[in-house]
Structures are given as structure tokens and as C-alpha cells.
Amino acid sequence: MSQSVTGIKVTGINGAVFDLVNGTEGAVLTDGLGGVLLPSFERQDTKTARGRGRRVGGLRWNPTTMRARVTVADTRLSVPRGAGYRTGAPWLALDRTFKGAFSPLQPTLVEVSTPNGPRTYRGRLESLQDVTEGGGLRDIAGRADYELTLGADLPFWQGAPVVYDFLYSADAGDNYYGPSNAAPPFYIARGNALATAVVLNPGQVPAYPTWTVTGPVTATVGIGDHLTEVTALAAGQSVTLVTEPTTQAITDEAGGRAWGAVRSWDFAAIPPGESSTVVARMVGGGPGASIRLTLTPNYLSYI
The missing domain is CATH 2.60.120.860 (Jelly Rolls)
Incomplete structure (x- = not known):
């Protein structure tokens, strides 16, 4: 995790909120955010036979994707005092809530806290792959690892309005x-x-x-x-x-x-x-x- 990032929060389309840095809701980011450091673009420049160099035109920004590896499992901060880590039916409910936060039809809000203020990214679900090692049942272990990919309509991060x-x-x-x-x-x-x-x-x-x-x-x-x-x-x-x-x-x-x-x-x-x-x-x-x-x-x- 970059020292310039102090928090990463996901607000799902189902209203669920997950603090992916502290894991206070039972989901935590296990690797950094990928694919979103700089959106790709195409230059709309003009070149002519007689002209030297080029005439600079506009830019066409390409759609961007954000990738994240997330572990859905209780942490010491997500378990009430005196309670055990969730397995079985309680963990399945947590897993459904996490998956329900994303959809290919509606964008999910990702907010990153930085020293320069909040930056938000709104992305629709493009893929959610289970990459948990081992072949055991996820609910028995109370854990699953996912590779999450979101695609944004606007290719930029946004600041405070x-x-x-x-x-x-x-x-x-x-x-x-x-x-x-x-x-x-x-x-x-x-x-x-x-x-x-x-x-x-x-x-x-x-x-x-x-x-x-x-x-x-x-x-x-x-x-x-x-x-x-x-x-x-x-x-x-x-x-x-x-x-x-x-x-x-x-x-x-x-x-x-x-x-x-x-x-x-x-x-x-x-x-x-x-x-x-x-x-x-x-x-x-x-x-x-x-x-x-x-x-x-x-x-x-x-x-």
C-alpha cells in the first residue's frame, strides 16, 4: 500500500460499505490497486505533406479499468468483542453482501483518501474471479480471495465537488x-x-x-x-x-x-x-x- 493512501472505501450498489484498508466490515485489500495510475489516450493530431512536425489537436481518452485483489474474511476489527470469526451461514451472508456491492449495470463507488483530499472512481463490474487457493469449501474456512475488475464510464478519478x-x-x-x-x-x-x-x-x-x-x-x-x-x-x-x-x-x-x-x-x-x-x-x-x-x-x- 502506498504511503500516500490512507484509506480505500467501497460503497456498493446495495448500500454496503467496505473499508478495504482496515477490514472493519470483513473485506480487505490484499494487494494494491492496479490499472488506474494513468488512463490511456489517443492523440488527435494533424500531419500534412508541407507542414513540419504536427498540429496538436485534442485527446481521446480510452475507458479505464481498476483491478483489486480482495479477501472476504473477518479480521480482528470486524469481529465484535467476544464473538468468533464468521464461518458457515454468517460467512455466506457476508460473501453475498460483498458480491452484491457490484454489478455490470450500475457503477460502484470507490473512494481513496490521500493527503491531497478524496479521489473517487465509479466503475461497473467487469469480472469477479475466485482465486482462493485450495479446494476446500469457502464457508467452512470463512474465507475467499477474489480478483475484482471494475470499468469506468469516465476514465478519470474525481475530486471533491x-x-x-x-x-x-x-x-x-x-x-x-x-x-x-x-x-x-x-x-x-x-x-x-x-x-x-x-x-x-x-x-x-x-x-x-x-x-x-x-x-x-x-x-x-x-x-x-x-x-x-x-x-x-x-x-x-x-x-x-x-x-x-x-x-x-x-x-x-x-x-x-x-x-x-x-x-x-x-x-x-x-x-x-x-x-x-x-x-x-x-x-x-x-x-x-x-x-x-x-x-x-x-x-x-x-x-
Whole structure:
């Protein structure tokens, strides 16, 4: 285990949580994480007969996989005081819970704690192989060793989200920019107002924001000149705009498709290590209206 990693936690699709470093739930990582130190990519460069060298284009990031060897067995930290290590039916229940944390249809969350903050990876099950040595029954021994492989839709590790709230205020004479130590930062805008903020992307690759607009309000949101217009929302209605190209979606408060709630759209990313001006314009806002920006930075590695 790298000295830069202080914890590895898995949150399964079944709600089960496993601390793979300390083994407090009966599953422990017996080797390091593999396959995720740097995602592979293809350069989209242009070469011409007359040109010297190349014209640098974009990058196409390939899907990534994460590999881990995990032992499902009680440790001294997972056994209540005075109880014995689980075998038989109790161990089978533990084993089912661990396997149920993964699926090829839904992503499982892996969170690594590092000195630079948490890094998360969301991966779907690609394989789960039993590599336990010996031919005995696993429940009698109370132990099984698995080679686990997860594949991510997005090839990056993600850091802690940066959140900005733009809130309606009936009696705010001016836009209010909260105290410098506010966490998360928040902004209060009048019913008809234009609010802006300078947002830093601390990650290593471009990051696309997610916007959530809650009525009653008509809104315009975006980065710089790249603006998206949200049609009038009634009180209690909301629209979430996920602008990341791989997972791009516009949904309503019930999670249904809501592309009809935007009049026009122009999505853009904040470049890595740079700051951009974001725009949140309210028209006809009333009590309860708000605009939230969530920016999740992307990293090439968890280290």
C-alpha cells in the first residue's frame, strides 16, 4: 500500500460499505490497486505533406479499468468483542453482501483518501474471479480471495465537488457574496438579477459543470459566452443540466427527461488549472428560487 493512501472505501450498489484498508466490515485489500495510475489516450493530431512536425489537436481518452485483489474474511476489527470469526451461514451472508456491492449495470463507488483530499472512481463490474487457493469449501474456512475488475464510464478519478449556490432574496439591495471562509461559497441574487462568480478548476483535465435550477424562475446559466436558457419553472419545479459530454442529460425533479425545459443550450468546460467566469441570471424569481453550480474536478490518478 502506498504511503500516500490512507484509506480505500467501497460503497456498493446495495448500500454496503467496505473499508478495504482496515477490514472493519470483513473485506480487505490484499494487494494494491492496479490499472488506474494513468488512463490511456489517443492523440488527435494533424500531419500534412508541407507542414513540419504536427498540429496538436485534442485527446481521446480510452475507458479505464481498476483491478483489486480482495479477501472476504473477518479480521480482528470486524469481529465484535467476544464473538468468533464468521464461518458457515454468517460467512455466506457476508460473501453475498460483498458480491452484491457490484454489478455490470450500475457503477460502484470507490473512494481513496490521500493527503491531497478524496479521489473517487465509479466503475461497473467487469469480472469477479475466485482465486482462493485450495479446494476446500469457502464457508467452512470463512474465507475467499477474489480478483475484482471494475470499468469506468469516465476514465478519470474525481475530486471533491466545488459547489456554488445562487439564492433568491426578496429584499437584497445588491448581490451578496458570502464571507470569504464560506464553505461551500454561496451567492444571493434578487428576483431579477445577474450574478457572476470566478470558478477555479483545480483538476488535471477539463471539467464540465452540472447546473440545478429551481423555480419559480426563468434562468440563464453558463460559462463566459457559452449560455443556456432555461424556460419558466413553477414553484417546486427544478431542472438539472449535466453538461459532461459522456453523461450529458437534462432531467426534471422526478428524474425524467426534460430537454424541453431549455430554450437553447451551449455547454462548455473550465480548462484544467484555470479559472472561468460563470453566469447565473434570474428573471421573475420568487421565494424558493435558486441556481446551483456543481463542478467536479477530474484527475489522471488517485495519487
